[in-house]
Amino acid sequence: MVLVTGLFLVPLGMLLWMSFYDWPLLGRSHFAGLENYLFMFGDRGFWNAILFTAKYTVALTAGIFLVAFPLALFVERQRPLVGLFRAAFFLPVVLGVSSASLMWVWLLNVNSGLFSPALQRLGITRAPMQVLGDVDGAFTAIVIMMVWKTAGFTMILLMTGLQGIPADVEEAARIDGATALQRFRLITLPLIRHTVSLALILVVTGAALSFDQFYIMTAGGPRNQTLTAVYWIFTTSFMSFRLGYGATLSLVLLGILLALSVVQLRLLRLRDRD
Secondary structure (H helix, E strand, C coil): HHHHHHHHHHHHHHHHHHCCCCEEECCCCEEEEHHHHHHHHHHHHHHHHHHHHHHHHHHHHHHHHHHHHHHHHHHHHCCCCHHHHHHHHHHHHHHCHHHHHHHHHHHHCCCCCHHHHHHHHHCCCCCCCHHHCHHHHHHHHHHHHHHHHHHHHHHHHHHHHCCCHHHHHHHHHCCCCCCHHHHHHHHHHHCCCHHHHHHHHHHHHHCCCCCHCCHHHHHHCCCCCCCCCHHHHHHHHHHHCEHHHHHHHHHHHHHHHHHHHHHHHHHHHHHHCC
16 A cells, blocks of 8 residues: 555646646746646647557557467467477567667668668668658557567466366367367357456557657657657657646546556456356
């Protein structure tokens, strides 16, 4: 309770208090009432950042589950070298996001990196590839990097859920003639829906709060088209020095994440009742 109060409730209360003030980084603050909230509705930059964050969240979530599910099915059962495979797939998770982003900036460098010269030598491309200089290229590169970076954690969660399925249930279905696809759809997925729900909440929340990778790899460019919601809040608060308005945007983003989590948990409860 002390940790929750000191590290979450008190800062949240301060954030709510600041959102009603014109709070500069230096100087005295002034009460603004609902001015920050009213200004937010006309802030096209913030809503564009929200839309970009939603696009990134959908792409990253789909990519992580498309990779993590097959990996979890592969490492769930005992087989030769399964421990080595688990460690190898999980290893990128240990890296910090900043370290992984810096590494991929080097890998994607036009001249001294790995990917662009390798593709030219293999004859796949004729000219150097400036991946991070293009909006679509930068977006795709960051999604691929984060899938490589975080899919191992989701794999471990899904593997834990798969190992909790009683072996006699699948054996009975196999004896009854159920195909592998039918067993996966009618037995595996329903029995691990709680694990999938937990993994989904963690992935969506993490993607919606993305900042480091975009700050390091693209700095919001090109043409400010890779600004996430957190990046916009950071720019507003610590580059425009509008801490009160930044607090307002932070509360709105928190509300959006809470709403998404509540909807997902309620859908899960409805499935449990069915």
